[in-house]
Each structure stands twice: as C-alpha cells, then as structure tokens.
Amino acid sequence: MDSTLMKGLRVLETLARSHEPRGVSELARQLDLTRSNVHRTLQTLTAAGYARQGSTPGTYECTLKLFELSSAVMDRVDVTRVAAPHMRRLAEVTEETVHLSTLSGAEVVYLDKIESPQPVRAYSSIGGRAPAHCVASGKALLAELSESNVDALFGDEVPASTGRGVRDRTELAAELASIRERGYAVNHGEWRESVGGVAAVIVNAAGAVEASIGVSGPLERVEPNSGGSYRDAVVEAARAISLDLGCTAYPPRRESRT
Template identity: 35%
Template sequence: MSQVQSVERTLSILESLAKFPEGLSVTQLAKEMDLAKSTTHRLLNTLSTKGYVEKNEHSGHYQLGIQCLVIASSLLNNLDIRKVAKESLQKLAETSGEVVHLCVCDSNEAVYIDKVESEHTLRMYSQIGRRAYMHCTGVGKALLSGFTEQEVNQLVEEKGLPKFTETTITEQDKLQKELNTIREKGFAIDEQEHESGIRCIAAPVFDHDGMVVAAISIAGPADRVTKERVNGELAKEIVIQSKTISKKLGYMK
C-alpha cells in the first residue's frame, strides 16, 4: 500500500463514519469502503490511537473520536466571515448589478463589514464600519430573525423603533410578524424602510451551531430593484449564496 493510498483510505474511513453517527462495525466499514477487513482494522487502530476514532464497547461499532471535534472547532473558530463570504458577495454583485453588503450584529446594531460596489453609481447610507438600526434595514431584519422573542424585546427597549420613512416598521407586533415571515421564506426585504427610494433584499448566514452570525444583502434604487426582481431572481440568488456561505461555516441543514 503506497503512502498516498493509505492516506486516502484513512480519510475515506473518517468520511464514511461521519455519515453514520451511530457508528459502524469493522465488517460494515470494510464493505462500505470495499476493503479487506484486515486492512480496515489496521487503519482503524491507527486512528483510534490518535483519537480520531473511538470504539463503542457496548455495540462494538467505531465512531468519530473527540480529536475530530478538536480539529473542526479550531477551523470553525478561526474562519474569517469576510474571507468565507467574499466569493459569494462577488457573484451576487455580478448577477444583480447592484451593491452587495455583508453585515454582523454588534450591540444590537447592524454593522457593515464588507461591501461590493454596484456597476452603477449609487449614493446610499452604507459604508464599511458604519452602523444601522436593525428594525428598518434588510440586513438588520435578517440578523433579527435569529433573535429570541426576549432578545427582540430587549432591543426594542434599548433602541426603540424610530421612524425613518413612511414604510418603517414602528410597532413591535408588526416587527415580530415580519421576523416570522423572514424565518419561513429565508430572506428579508427592506421596502424603502430606511432610505426612501432604496429597496433591499437580505438573507441570514448561519454558523455550525445553527446561529445567525451575519447577513448578506443586495440593494439599489427602487426603480431598478423592483418588487418583481426582489421576489423573483434576487430572492433566489441571495438564498443560494447565503446557504453557500453557511455551509462553508459548517451549517449542515
């Protein structure tokens, strides 16, 4: 067995065990990988010694070991959301022709941490490092969709729901209904709620624990970012890219 083949088989064992949380016996794993039982057993012994695989003494099945979690946690904890999201932001900007944002929540405010400019000249509120209210922006509402009812109550108490335009949501019960809709559809719409003449669609980004850790958005003039576009092509594209980024962060749903 060559060294490369050995590594490949070892990784295949880990990938196979990842598909079966309840574990597999040596015989089952050998059949799954189309390997000799003796070869499979030898590789499992090496992985067990290093902590990447452990044997359940009751069932006799082999399962992923704690060392896999240590490696995964180290990777996930060191992921830079901006680097992870960069390719998706570029794709959204190219397909939509509009400005694209990446935001996170900090102190109950949406903070713009990355931006890809539109192919058109567009003056709007957003710039990297700037903060915005969450109840009246697409990214803010996408982030809020990950809040519990108690957390939303705290935000309203702390920040209030100030009115910016005629379409700003200023009542908490309406905001809560809006968040329920966002959770169902997978995206949020800013119907000129923060800036008159600017329409936005946003979607939440999830981490490996299923927590909303960021939001991405597409924004532009209401006459170009029409309701038809928002509920059609743009909704489809932004949901695809939010899922892509979430998957890179370890979200498995």
C-alpha cells in the same frame, strides 16, 4: 466607569470618522469637552501612536494604527474570508451593492461590501451602521433572535426612519415571523425612501448565525426583483457561504423564539 478613558475613546472615534484633520477647539465644541481636556487626550493618543498632527498647524488626524488593529480582528472573523468569493458572484449577478453585515445592539454594522457598478446605487461604507429594523440585512438577523432579546433591544415603540417601516413591537414581531417563514428579509425603502434591499442570514457549523448577506440599491430596481431573481441569488449566496462554514443544512432550523 473610567470617565477619562471614555472621553479618550470619544475623541478617537470622532477623529476616525472625520474626513479631514480636526482642531482642538472644534473637537471640544462637538464633544462638549474643555479645550484642555481635548488637548491632553490628543497628546496621549499621539504618544500612543493613534493620532498625529495634521498638515494644518493645530489639527490632528488618526494614524493607520486603528486600521492595523481592525485588520487583525477581521483576520479572525472567518466569515469575511469565506464570504468574499460569494459576494463577488452575487455582485456580478445582481449588479447591486452587496453587504456582509452583523448585529451590534439594535444596529447593523457592515463588515464588508462590494460597490455596485451602476451610476445610481446605494451608498454605504465598511464599518457603517444602520438601524437593524429598517434594513433587510438587519431584519434578517433580528428574525433569528429570541422574543426576549428583541424586547430588550426595542421598547413598545419602534422608531421609523420613513413612513414605510414598522412602528411598534406588534408590527415588528409580525414582520420577523414572516421573515423566518420565507427565509429572507426585504427592505421597502424603510431607512431611505429611495433605497431597497434583500438579505438572508449566514449560519456556521454549529447552526449559529454568523452574519447576513444582502443586496441594496434604488427601490425601482430592487423591489421588482425582491420576490424573484434578487431573492433567489441572495438566498443561494447565504446558503453557499453557510455550507462553506460547515453548516450541514440550510435554511437554518427554526427554534422557538420565546
């Protein structure tokens, strides 16, 4: 492993997630690196066009080069383009926040989102992450993995974020089996106690899972609808996107998960 490259990526990721320019000493303390190491890294990132000096002397911030690269990658992810009109329709029907998500290890990453117009709503960001087993969008995706792949992501103990989530592999396996049976996943305040969600998977022409689509919002609004209008709207959106991607039958055929 190239340790210099890894340090550079850590600095770049920290800058990208910062809401304001960061100083060398501040970054060094946060990342447990020496000031000289951080300074050299920032100079290299600046020369490469990924960083620039901030408005306050001695601080640095990201340029738009990362955005340009991520946009080029996203342009190749057809599911985001195909899903866009269906996401808008789902947002209009439910008036809740809509997410398009994918798995990254044991976490779910938000590829795209539409914010709820409600004054009280679920907050998230594109590129943000959440523990997959604690949110509906992640659980829907986990349910499509083989048992061996799920075992590789989780040990015997499954960390719960609130008192509502599954706590071990036995409970998780039962939950994923239930999701496969009914065709959608529900989050009952398992990541944030006051936030719930409903999600279903999107599949492509080959029958492979591309992403998941779901709604999230305050538990008191989402939970009464998780077995009714929200569920139906989410599953219909997932079906419509899947058909647009070339899927010939939805829900996807359930293969053995061993």
